Amino acid sequence: MSELIKKTAVEQLALLQSGEITSVELTKAHLDHIAAVDSSVHAFLHVNAEGALATAAEVDRRRAAGEQLPKLAGLPVAVKDNLTTMDQPSTAGSKILEGWVPQYDSTVVTRLRAELMPILGKTNLDEFAMGSTTQFSAYGSTANPWSLNRIPGGSGGGSAAAVAAFMSPVAIGSDTGGSIRYPAAMTGTVGTKPTYGAVSRYGLIALGSSLDQIGPVARNVADAALLHDVIAGHDPHDSTSLKEELGSMVEAASNQSLKGLRVGVIKELTGEGFQKGITDRFNESLEILKAQGAEIVEVSCPNFKYAVEAYYLILPAEASSNLARFDSVRFGMRVTPQGNPTIERVMSATREAGFGPEVKRRIILGTYALSSGYYDDYYGSAQKVRTLIQRDFEAAFSKADVLVSPTAPTTAFKLGEKLEDPLAMYLNDIATIPANLAGVPGLSLPNGLADEDGLPSSIQFLAPARADHRLYEVGAVLEREHENIWGKRMIDFAPEVKAGA
Amino acid sequence: MSEITPELVRHLAHLARIDVTEQEVERFSEQLALIVDSAATLKVAVGEDIPATSHPIPMQNVFREDVVQPSLSQESALSGSADAESGRFKVAAILDEE
Numbered sequence: 001m002s003e004l005i006k007k008t009a010v011e012q013l014a015l016l017q018s019g020e021i022t023s024v025e026l027t028k029a030h031l032d033h034i035a036a037v038d039s040s041v042h043a044f045l046h047v048n049a050e051g052a053l054a055t056a057a058e059v060d061r062r063r064a065a066g067e068q069l070p071k072l073a074g075l076p077v078a079v080k081d082n083l084t085t086m087d088q089p090s091t092a093g094s095k096i097l098e099g100w101v102p103q104y105d106s107t108v109v110t111r112l113r114a115e116l117m118p119i120l121g122k123t124n125l126d127e128f129a130m131g132s133t134t135q136f137s138a139y140g141s142t143a144n145p146w147s148l149n150r151i152p153g154g155s156g157g158g159s160a161a162a163v164a165a166f167m168s169p170v171a172i173g174s175d176t177g178g179s180i181r182y183p184a185a186m187t188g189t190v191g192t193k194p195t196y197g198a199v200s201r202y203g204l205i206a207l208g209s210s211l212d213q214i215g216p217v218a219r220n221v222a223d224a225a226l227l228h229d230v231i232a233g234h235d236p237h238d239s240t241s242l243k244e245e246l247g248s249m250v251e252a253a254s255n256q257s258l259k260g261l262r263v264g265v266i267k268e269l270t271g272e273g274f275q276k277g278i279t280d281r282f283n284e285s286l287e288i289l290k291a292q293g294a295e296i297v298e299v300s301c302p303n304f305k306y307a308v309e310a311y312y313l314i315l316p317a318e319a320s321s322n323l324a325r326f327d328s329v330r331f332g333m334r335v336t337p338q339g340n341p342t343i344e345r346v347m348s349a350t351r352e353a354g355f356g357p358e359v360k361r362r363i364i365l366g367t368y369a370l371s372s373g374y375y376d377d378y379y380g381s382a383q384k385v386r387t388l389i390q391r392d393f394e395a396a397f398s399k400a401d402v403l404v405s406p407t408a409p410t411t412a413f414k415l416g417e418k419l420e421d422p423l424a425m426y427l428n429d430i431a432t433i434p435a436n437l438a439g440v441p442g443l444s445l446p447n448g449l450a451d452e453d454g455l456p457s458s459i460q461f462l463a464p465a466r467a468d469h470r471l472y473e474v475g476a477v478l479e480r481e482h483e484n485i486w487g488k489r490m491i492d493f494a495p496e497v498k499a500g501a
Numbered sequence: 502m503s504e505i506t507p508e509l510v511r512h513l514a515h516l517a518r519i520d521v522t523e524q525e526v527e528r529f530s531e532q533l534a535l536i537v538d539s540a541a542t543l544k545v546a547v548g549e550d551i552p553a554t555s556h557p558i559p560m561q562n563v564f565r566e567d568v569v570q571p572s573l574s575q576e577s578a579l580s581g582s583a584d585a586e587s588g589r590f591k592v593a594a595i596l597d598e599e
Contacts, residue, residue, distance in 0.1 A: 439557025
């Protein structure tokens with residue numbers, strides 16, 4: 001493996017800017033590594049070699065001509081396959097969109113192109129981002145680079161695995177109930193879900209519109225901050241996009257001290273139900289934060305215990321409505337049964353053939369939650385829980401500037417486990433879901449290896465809506481202290497994925 | 502006890518326009534019953550007087566200037582369709598013959 005691709009994005013950019021390397025060299029090194037190891041990992045659904053090299057060559061030419069280029073120009077990036085790209089298929093991991101090349105770019109992709117970042121390709125995900133293991137992708141699962149027979153988390157397992165296995169320095173993810181943060185936790189990488197509305201959702205193939213948020217995936221805090229600043233900002237194409245600027249995350253990530261920061265440990269998301277090795281590392285990190293000047297307080301969020309149940313009514317309800325657009329008429333698959341079928345028969349046959357089991361399960365559940373007679377009991381109650389969870393956050397943030405918990409209750413489990421047990425599977429997101437229900441931002445940071453299995457554990461920081469910068473301020477300091485203690489980066493503990501295994 | 506029966510799953514699948522096999526009906530009935538039973542705790546947990554939240558960041562009346570912007574060409578809009586004719590999407594009969 002080229003030493004170049006093991007460097008941080010910050011280091012790669014410095015080499016590009018000083019002229020020591022070209023973007024074509026850097027992009028080619030990543031494409032070569034994808035060609036060597038992705039047969040083992042399967043992080044990518046589509047590799048955009050030609051397009052990425054064309055962007056890289058343009059950057060090199062313009063840099064050589066002395067042009068002023070955007071800050072991240074020439075740095076490769078991978079994009080989750082539920083964001084539309086005009087030059088590449090966008091399947092959202094579903095058969096119903098196999099081969100579909102959209103007629104427009106998502107706003108985030110437009111921003112990556114404006115930044116002159118070579119797009120390496122589209123990454124794997126659970127179908128329409130419904131899942132937490134990437135096993136519900138219609139195109140096969142992704143492996144965890146730390147242990148190839150384990151899950152990389154989901155739904156954005158492809159983006160997390162691509163970054164963890166050095167196939168891309170940074171990547172784009174989307175987080176509806178933890179789909180950026182949970183894969184980050186499973187793969188020893190960094191992932192941020194920004195405040196709802198901080199990043200435009202235009203061109204994100206919608207799952208749960210009141211929950212979805214796009215964010216950065218990286219190997220360290222400073223790299224995530226770089227990408228965060230590129231994609232954030234108001235977009236008139238998304239009516240839920242925030243008008244106000246939330247400031248520079250890169251600047252926040254340069255923070256050195258935690259003096260006076262109040263860190264609230266969420267009582268309900270610690271202890272029982274969390275793997276011992278994860279809890280041990282978590283408690284050690286609290287000590288580190290304290291030594292850096294933070295004040296540790298305990299906060300209680302009693303209604304978080306209803307979050308998973310509320311989420312699995314609200315999300316399917318929104319998904320069943322959003323996925324009604326896959327009707328065989330304007331784009332995507334069309335299956336026409338024998339005889340002279342009506343369009344209704346064509347739709348039903350298409351959706352039977354085009355959707356996988358988890359998608360069908362959630363559409364049917366959502367249809368139930370929204371049907372008259374049950375609406376008040378289920379969907380209505382879930383929306384009230386959403387209010388209670390927001391109130392819990394409000395109370396907690398009156399006592400603390402940021403909240404902490406482990407990101408996930410266990411380390412990565414084996415591929416194939418829990419597949420036929422949706423309820424057990426849904427608990428993977430127990431610590432990440434509250435942030436989506438309340439719209440607040442969260443960041444998952446690698447937090448050392450769990451003693452019992454040597455796999456990555458992680459810590460999650462949560463901040464009030466619009467205070468995304470606090471996540472980077474605290475994350476950068478804890479990361480720095482970890483690297484001082486370990487003598488290396490978290491990702492350097494990962495075994496190297498061998499070529500062509 | 503859950504009210505999720507195989508008949509209800511068949512009805513919901515029809516409303517959602519998804520053909521389902523008998524095996525799927527059986528499996529979904531069991532799985533959805535478990536999920537719905539667990540969701541039933543919510544009704545007990547929340548009081549009558551709690552307002553519902555449908556959106557995480559409150560917003561109202563997002564307006565923009567009513568000016569013409571470039572949009573997809575007809576050709577482009579039809580390009581992803583399985584079947585198109587004379588500038589229109591072509592689909593099977595909407596109404597049954599009887």
